[in-house]
Amino acid sequence: MNVDLHTHTRPASDCSHISLREYIAWCVEHGVEAVALTNHGDVSDNRTLEPALAAEGVLLIHGVEISTLFGDFVVFSPDMDFLSTFAAVQAAPRAGDIPQDAALVWVHPAAGGGRSGSAYYPGLDRMVAGVIDAVEVFNGNWLGERYVTGAEQIAAQLGAARTGGSDAHETGRLMACYTELPDPVRSTADVVVALQQRRTIPHRPEAPRKRRFGLF
Numbered sequence: 001m002n003v004d005l006h007t008h009t010r011p012a013s014d015c016s017h018i019s020l021r022e023y024i025a026w027c028v029e030h031g032v033e034a035v036a037l038t039n040h041g042d043v044s045d046n047r048t049l050e051p052a053l054a055a056e057g058v059l060l061i062h063g064v065e066i067s068t069l070f071g072d073f074v075v076f077s078p079d080m081d082f083l084s085t086f087a088a089v090q091a092a093p094r095a096g097d098i099p100q101d102a103a104l105v106w107v108h109p110a111a112g113g114g115r116s117g118s119a120y121y122p123g124l125d126r127m128v129a130g131v132i133d134a135v136e137v138f139n140g141n142w143l144g145e146r147y148v149t150g151a152e153q154i155a156a157q158l159g160a161a162r163t164g165g166s167d168a169h170e171t172g173r174l175m176a177c178y179t180e181l182p183d184p185v186r187s188t189a190d191v192v193v194a195l196q197q198r199r200t201i202p203h204r205p206e207a208p209r210k211r212r213f214g215l216f
């Protein structure tokens with residue numbers, strides 16, 4: 001199943017232009033089976049949207065994004081009370097902070113921390129090696145070559161799973177990048193296991209076709 005593993009709604013993410021009503025409407029219109037909501041240190045929209053989306057047959061995957069001195073991370077867990085302990089800007093989690101039923105994704109690693117203002121530097125990988133399950137190699141806002149190549153290198157170095165997510169703050173950007181997960185995906189727990197087992201395939205939009213010289 002193809003799932004966008006990185007999205008933002010308002011009011012929980014004040015930087016997002018996607019209202020809860022628009023989020024639901026987009027999912028229904030596009031036949032979305034599952035989508036991950038990963039607001040900045042705030043799971044209140046997850047709590048509101050889960051039943052509303054379920055009524056439309058859409059599974060909401062629970063995550064929260066945190067910004068740290070090492071960069072931005074998305075924590076996935078089926079335990080909403082655990083997720084609600086995270087803040088938009090905070091210290092980087094250490095090994096031992098993340099329970100067995102949760103997974104940590106280092107999002108847009110080469111782009112640095114969105115809210116912490118931290119920059120990526122080589123060697124950072126070692127600081128987070130013990131705690132990372134996955135690296136977001138395709139982020140809808142950071143598809144430049146250096147960000148993708150940088151993220152791919154980090155993922156390879158860490159032996160981490162690779163993910164894709166739109167990081168959408170507008171409905172038009174939803175599913176710009178996404179992650180292929182092994183079926184079935186019935187819950188957030190299934191996504192956590194897929195990340196832990198490195199059974200994810202990241203996708204980004206196909207590059208625009210290069211014109212073949214002479215044909216046009």
Ligand SMILES: [Zn+2]
Nearest residue numbers: 065072107114
């Ligand atoms: Zn971010």
Ligand SMILES: [Zn+2]
Nearest residue numbers: 006008065167
């Ligand atoms: Zn984000």
